[in-house]
Amino acid sequence: MAAQKYTPPGGWYAYEKSAVEKGYAVVCGIDEAGRGPLAGPVFAAAVVLPMDAEIEGINDSKKLTEKKREELFEKIQKTACAYSIAFATEQEIDEHNILQATFLAMRRAFDGLHIRPDYALVDGNRMPPLSVPTQLIVKGDSASASIAAASILAKVSRDRVMKEIDKLYPEYQFAKHKGYGTQLHREILLRLGPCPVHRKTFLKKILAEKDDE
Numbered sequence: 001m002a003a004q005k006y007t008p009p010g011g012w013y014a015y016e017k018s019a020v021e022k023g024y025a026v027v028c029g030i031d032e033a034g035r036g037p038l039a040g041p042v043f044a045a046a047v048v049l050p051m052d053a054e055i056e057g058i059n060d061s062k063k064l065t066e067k068k069r070e071e072l073f074e075k076i077q078k079t080a081c082a083y084s085i086a087f088a089t090e091q092e093i094d095e096h097n098i099l100q101a102t103f104l105a106m107r108r109a110f111d112g113l114h115i116r117p118d119y120a121l122v123d124g125n126r127m128p129p130l131s132v133p134t135q136l137i138v139k140g141d142s143a144s145a146s147i148a149a150a151s152i153l154a155k156v157s158r159d160r161v162m163k164e165i166d167k168l169y170p171e172y173q174f175a176k177h178k179g180y181g182t183q184l185h186r187e188i189l190l191r192l193g194p195c196p197v198h199r200k201t202f203l204k205k206i207l208a209e210k211d212d213e
Contacts (some may be wrong), residue, residue, distance in 0.1 A: 006059055012145035013051055015137060020051070024133070026118035028082075030110060031123040032102050033061065033131025033154035037179035038189070039198045040162050041087040042098065044105035045153035046113055047146050048082040055079055056069050058148050060141035061155040073156040076149045077167075083149075084112030085157045094201045103128040109150075115129075123147045137156075169195050181206075 008014070019027045032044040049055075055075055057068060066074070086108030088101035096104065106128045110114060110120065119129050123140035140147040159178055166175035171193060177185045179197075186206060194203055 002132040006055075006142075008143045012058065012148070015135065015140075015144045016049075016051060016146055019119045019121070019135070021153075022119075026081075026115055026117040027119045027121060027146065028117040029123075029140070029144050029148070029150045030106050030108065030128070030130075031141055031147050031150040031154055032105060033151065033158045034179070035098055035102055036181070037199075038181050038185065038202045039090065039179035039195075040165060040176065041089050041158065042093060043085065043087045043104050043154040044102065045083065045085045045118055045150040045157070046106070046109040046117075047076065047080050047149040047153065048078075048117060049080055049146050049149060053079050053145070055145070055149065058145060058152070060139075060148060061151040063142075064152070066159070069152050069156050069159075072149075072152050075097060076153060080149065082113045082115040083112040083153060084109045084114075085153050086112055087158070087161075090186050090197055090199045093199050097201070098199075099126065106130070109154075115123075115189045121147055123151065131139065165197055169197065 015025045026045045026050045030046045034042045061069055084209040086105050088105040093101040110130055118132050120132055121144050122134055122136055125136055125138050141151040162178045163175045172188055
């Protein structure tokens, strides 16, 4: 039996259409990927979709398989009126903290759009410093097509970068855990210590546990 296709209440474009009804002309969705990992950059994407776009299978990137995300990544790029993908480095995360670095990535993604939005839909409950009116939507990647699309672009882009980082530091197995604090990653960290792409401010507790042994 095939899985039932998910559609949020009001449809995937309810928030976008509401903004247009208020008089806004170009609405973008923004989301991030990689706030939680112990290593690597945090990514963000901004996407402007046509209001009549039907992207089969779109959803919160965390609810999709890697294969499905890769398929949708290509579809979103072909379908979008505009999209932009950006990141903040692990050094910027350590310097500014993860929230501010995430905002930095979001702002870079927004500024990178070749079509200038006049309204933004952002996943989460913290307001990034954008130059246009912004609506926060908790779990927006399951409620707005634009945010879901941004979620997928950010997640796939970050995963690809972590696979490239894996080639530089194969002993850390970044291709497997993508920098998240899995048991495997923690065991490797305790054995080898951090490498240049680790977020030093994220490791204090883990490394303290090692020192206590």
